[in-house]
Amino acid sequence: MIRYCSLVLLSLLFFIFFSTEISAIQNTEVNVITKQVKLIINKELGQCITLNVNDLVIVHSQENNRLKVTYKTHTGYISNQSVKKIIPTISLISRKEDLVVRTGNSPIATPAGKINPNLIVNVYGTAAGGWSFINYGDIYGYVPTSSLKAPQAKKMMVSHRDGVIVRGTASHSDKKIGTISNKTKVTVYTQKKDWSYIEGDNIKGYVVSERLKALVVTGNKIYNKGISGVPKKRVALTFDDGPHKSVTPQVLKLLKKYDAKATFFITGNRVQANKDILKAIYNDGHEIGNHTWDHAKLTSLSSKSVKTQITKTNNIIYATIGEYPTVFRPAYGSINKTVQAQLNMPIILWTIDTLDWKHRNAKKTLQYVKSQATDGSIILLHDIHQTTADSLESILQYLTKEGYELVTVTEILL
Structure with missing residues (x-):
């Protein structure tokens, strides 16, 4: 409700009558009201409204000790001692x-x-x-x-020789915030066909998507070295080719027993018959990855067919859990520039291949882990073989005893 303020208060202001269009504000910041204050909206008529603690205002400028602000549809002046800036x-x-x-x-x-x-x-x-x-x-x-x-973060790389211009919105006409140079690793929070929202080199904003490329994660690396706040060695268990109606539930049960998180690389054509299992993977807090539609060797396909393999899998995962996969693993680890060009998420390979798909022997699977596990290892398993499920408790016991924290691939890489 608009009220009429005292002449004493009004005399403190240099009145300027201005527009209340909230959608056309330039060079502004958002503040929160820290104590009850009067918003003077018309000096000549003596009109004001009361703003309460925790109300939000848009600050346009400062004049002497007064701020010109907008609250909802009202624009006026308040004391600059009654607000504080909000970090969004x-x-x-x-x-x-x-x-x-x-x-x-x-x-x-x-x-x-x-x-x-x-x-x-x-x-x-x-x-x-x-x-x-x-x-x-x-x-x-x-x-x-x-x-x-909340957006899901993923790592990519600037791939254009001229770098990439960062803008405030997804528009070529919007103001330039800065530039990020070629080959810089960036964190991507959303990616549309034309624009991506990224963070890198202490800059946040929108860039042209085609100037980014997926990271290919290979080789053994101590990812946690020098990172403060990481209390343990870390490894990532990854499961390919599922979901499977009987094996995957066993895997989930054991992961929950040992408070372990993992990354599941989903084969798209298995989802329709196992939607509840995919939902269970997601609801248990595990990471979901794309592992093509039908385990095709992508390097033998046309660009169009590669895109279909990826897109169909992305779409059925989204339709089932309401989220797109955050990482990608090519079947057989086959990757080339044609495949990379169709991807907008990190490409994850592995550092330990347990060969569980080949020997189908629980003891051998465990032995591969024991002989090769190190901080930052990405361990390849398959949740479509009963022998893999049979080996998992021994693997979890061993890794836990050795002091490893079992996390998703993204937790290791970020």
């Missing part, structure tokens, strides 16, 4: 259609703009009724919190 987190728009941003935390509030699906937005806080205050480019306002989700 990022979220991914999880809706399939454009997301309407509103000026208030209500479905009937005035629209401030629309944002396309699968884009990253800055999130500054929540409001009553299940709303979050967000920003994308020049659009500020409220969206349902249920339309947002």
